[in-house]
Amino acid sequence: MAGPRTVDTPERVRDSARTRAEILDVATAEFAANGYDGSRVDEIAALTRTTKRMIYYHFGGKKQLYIAVLERAYARIRAAERQVELDDLDPVAAVRRIAEVTFDHHGAHPEFIRLVSIENIHHAEHVKELVEMVDLGGPIVALLEDILRRGRQEGLFRSDADAIDVHMMISAFCVFRVANRHTFGTIFGRDLVDPARTDHYRAMCGDMIVRYLAA
Amino acid sequence: MAGPRTVDTPERVRDSARTRAEILDVATAEFAANGYDGSRVDEIAALTRTTKRMIYYHFGGKKQLYIAVLERAYARIRAAERQVELDDLDPVAAVRRIAEVTFDHHGAHPEFIRLVSIENIHHAEHVKELVEMVDLGGPIVALLEDILRRGRQEGLFRSDADAIDVHMMISAFCVFRVANRHTFGTIFGRDLVDPARTDHYRAMCGDMIVRYLAA
DNA sequence: CTAGTTATACGAACTGGTACGTTAGTTAGC
DNA sequence: GCTAACTAACGTACCAGTTCGTATAACTAG
Numbered sequence: 001m002a003g004p005r006t007v008d009t010p011e012r013v014r015d016s017a018r019t020r021a022e023i024l025d026v027a028t029a030e031f032a033a034n035g036y037d038g039s040r041v042d043e044i045a046a047l048t049r050t051t052k053r054m055i056y057y058h059f060g061g062k063k064q065l066y067i068a069v070l071e072r073a074y075a076r077i078r079a080a081e082r083q084v085e086l087d088d089l090d091p092v093a094a095v096r097r098i099a100e101v102t103f104d105h106h107g108a109h110p111e112f113i114r115l116v117s118i119e120n121i122h123h124a125e126h127v128k129e130l131v132e133m134v135d136l137g138g139p140i141v142a143l144l145e146d147i148l149r150r151g152r153q154e155g156l157f158r159s160d161a162d163a164i165d166v167h168m169m170i171s172a173f174c175v176f177r178v179a180n181r182h183t184f185g186t187i188f189g190r191d192l193v194d195p196a197r198t199d200h201y202r203a204m205c206g207d208m209i210v211r212y213l214a215a
Numbered sequence: 216m217a218g219p220r221t222v223d224t225p226e227r228v229r230d231s232a233r234t235r236a237e238i239l240d241v242a243t244a245e246f247a248a249n250g251y252d253g254s255r256v257d258e259i260a261a262l263t264r265t266t267k268r269m270i271y272y273h274f275g276g277k278k279q280l281y282i283a284v285l286e287r288a289y290a291r292i293r294a295a296e297r298q299v300e301l302d303d304l305d306p307v308a309a310v311r312r313i314a315e316v317t318f319d320h321h322g323a324h325p326e327f328i329r330l331v332s333i334e335n336i337h338h339a340e341h342v343k344e345l346v347e348m349v350d351l352g353g354p355i356v357a358l359l360e361d362i363l364r365r366g367r368q369e370g371l372f373r374s375d376a377d378a379i380d381v382h383m384m385i386s387a388f389c390v391f392r393v394a395n396r397h398t399f400g401t402i403f404g405r406d407l408v409d410p411a412r413t414d415h416y417r418a419m420c421g422d423m424i425v426r427y428l429a430a
Numbered sequence: 431c432t433a434g435t436t437a438t439a440c441g442a443a444c445t446g447g448t449a450c451g452t453t454a455g456t457t458a459g460c
Numbered sequence: 461g462c463t464a465a466c467t468a469a470c471g472t473a474c475c476a477g478t479t480c481g482t483a484t485a486a487c488t489a490g
Contacts, residue, residue, distance in 0.1 A: 016439065035336050037252035041476060051441050056477065058439090116398055117332050121250050124397035137402040164403050169423065171399075172391030173384065180390065182339035183331055187352040188379050204427075208384065211426040212419075231465065256450060266467055271451065273465095436487075444479075449472100456467070 020058050022048050027055075028069045032111035035118050036066055067126045070119065073112045074136050080105045081140050091151030095213060096206040098144065099170045103205050106174040107193065113178040140167055148213075157213045169212060173205045235273050237263050242270075243284045247326035250333050251281055282341045285334065288327045289342075289351050295320045296355050306366030310428060311421040313359065314385045318420050321389040322408065328393040355382055363428075372428045384427065388420045 026047045030039045041062050045052035059065040084101050086094045106113055119127050130136065144163035151157035176184075181192045192201065241262045245254045256277050260267035274280040299316050301309040321328055334342050345351065359378035366372035396407045407416065 019439080035250060035252060037250060038336075040474090042474090050439095052477085053441060054439080062476065114336065116395065117336060120395050120397045121253075121329065121332060121336075124401045127398050127401050131401055137404075141403065164405050165419065167403070168391070168399065168407070169388065169419070171395070172387045175395065176383070176387030176391055179394075180331065180335050180386070182335045183342050184383065184386075186339045186342050186346055188356065188382070189352075190379050192383065204380065204384070208423060208427050211429070212423050214426070234465080255448090257448090265465095267450090268452085268467065269465080277450070431490100433490090434488085436485105438483105438485075440483075441481090442479105445477090446475105447477105448475080450474100451471090453470075454468095456465100458463100458465075460462090460464100 016058065019048075019050050019054055023050070023055055023058065023065070024069060024072060027065050028073065028111060028115075031066055031069055031118065032114040036062075036122065041065075063126070067129060070115060070126055071130055071134070073109075073115050074130065074134070076109070077105055077112060078136065078139060081143065084143070086147075091147050091154060091156055092210055092213075094147045095144075095151075095166065096210055098140075098147070099174075099206050099209050100202055102170050103174045103177075103202050106178050107198065110178050110193075113175055116175070117179050151213065156215060158215050161213055166209065166213065170205065170209055173208060177201060231273065234263075234265055234269060238265070238270055238273065238280070239284060239287060242280050243288065243326060243330075246281055246284055246333065247329040251277075251337060256280075278341070282344060285330060285341055286345055286349070288324075288330050289345065289349070291324070292320055292327060293351065293354060296358065299358070301362075306362050306369060306371055307425055307428075309362045310359075310366070310381065311425055313355075313362070314389075314421050314424050315417055317385050318389045318392075318417050321393050322413065325393050325408075328390055331390070332394050366428065371430055373430050376428055381424065381428065385420065385424055388423060392416060 023044070027039075027044050030044050030047070033039075039062075041052055041055060044065075045055055048054075055062075055065060059068055080101060084098065086097050089097060127136075141163045144166055148157060148161065148163055148166065152159055177192045185191045191197070238259070242254075242259050245259050245262070248254075254277075256267055256270060259280075260270055263269075270277075270280060274283055295316065299313065301312050304312060342351075356378045359381055363372060363376065363378055363381065367374055392407045400406050406412070
């Protein structure tokens with residue numbers, strides 16, 4: 001944030017990195033709130049301290065801006081996955097830990113979940129461009145494969161479950177709770193993200209995967 | 216260019232019910248494919264054998280048409296739920312049966328799942344209008360409550376699980392498999408709706424809920 | 431150190447096209 | 461001959477992307 005060169009002009013300075021970051025912040029909120037087609041480039045520009053021209057100057061267009069937003073959102077969950085510490089946990093505790101990390105991340109980042117939902121409406125066409133640049137799934141799959149291998153060696157886990165399916169079951173629970181909370185809450189009168197119920201659902205998620213995996 | 220209606224033209228009769236149904240069919244496909252903002256009233260009209268004015272004549276506007284589409288889609292899953300026969304099944308088999316019915320319905324109606332995702336992007340604002348007219352959640356909850364009560368009486372089920380949470384867990388799995396298949400398939404290289412894997416995932420869904428519920 | 435030069439960062443106003451909804455009029459059927 | 465069902469063509473607002481021009485930082489030669 002501090003001026004890298006001169007100390008004058010506290011604001012209104014030329015700083016492309018800052019401008020880009022501010023556009024990305026606003027665009028993330030807008031795209032998550034309104035979807036791709038529902039978002040307006042003019043509106044995103046109006047919510048920044050710069051103009052629409054800068055969006056085209058720095059990103060090229062609405063679509064590229066959206067891809068940049070997606071890229072940053074996925075980078076953040078990979079960072080969360082990378083920080084999990086579970087070398088000293090037994091396999092059962094380790095899968096529960098992973099489920100809880102996923103649960104907490106999705107609960108804390110509903111805008112990421114919304115972007116993923118939006119992306120699926122668009123048949124993942126933008127994520128398809130992303131995976132050509134970064135490996136989004138590798139880290140979590142490698143982590144789970146290691147735990148499953150240990151668990152099977154110790155005779156704790158069933159042998160017909162693989163890492164991708166385990167991740168799928170955990171994601172299904174954690175994504176649904178956030179992604180579908182509006183229709184679910186409206187139809188069943190239960191707020192899935194009510195803070196008073198968070199511990200209940202975190203435990204439910206852990207129980208689900210641990211019991212499913214049990215030999 | 217086109218001659219008057221001197222030629223036969225076997226159909227082309229005035230039939231408001233048929234016109235409404237045709238508009239609804241096309242609109243369902245369009246909204247499910249492109250989302251609400253991504254769908255075009257002109258395009259929907261072009262895909263019917265009538266004109267855009269008829270959409271406004273019969274439904275009032277884009278939003279009301281979308282609500283009518285949602286209403287019909289929800290009516291269909293309630294019909295599927297109503298037809299489940301499980302009076303002669305023990306509680307464990309009965310929950311598995313319900314999970315399978317949900318699994319099969321969602322697998323067979325991806326357009327419904329997409330509409331639900333789209334609706335959540337819009338904070339369920341249209342479903343909120345729907346629930347004032349019809350009770351969408353009652354039937355499945357009543358069904359599950361009955362099974363859970365029997366299961367608890369027989370000492371088969373844990374006592375800290377209620378019908379809404381059980382439905383949530385089943386829905387999470389079945390909805391995720393369809394709703395997120397594009398991003399998941401792109402990132403992890405596994406097609407969740409590959410017919411060759413359908414039996415595997417149906418069994419996985421049943422195992423999940425049965426094991427979670429076990430006392 | 432400084433005057434001249436260039437690359438980068440920025441903004442106001444505009445344009446071409448698109449999309450929802452309407453106006454005005456037509457036809458079928460009782 | 462009255463009305464529900466229907467059609468073509470239009471109007472207005474909006475929106476992605478562009479044009480053209482300006483200001484500032486960074487660099488270079490003298």
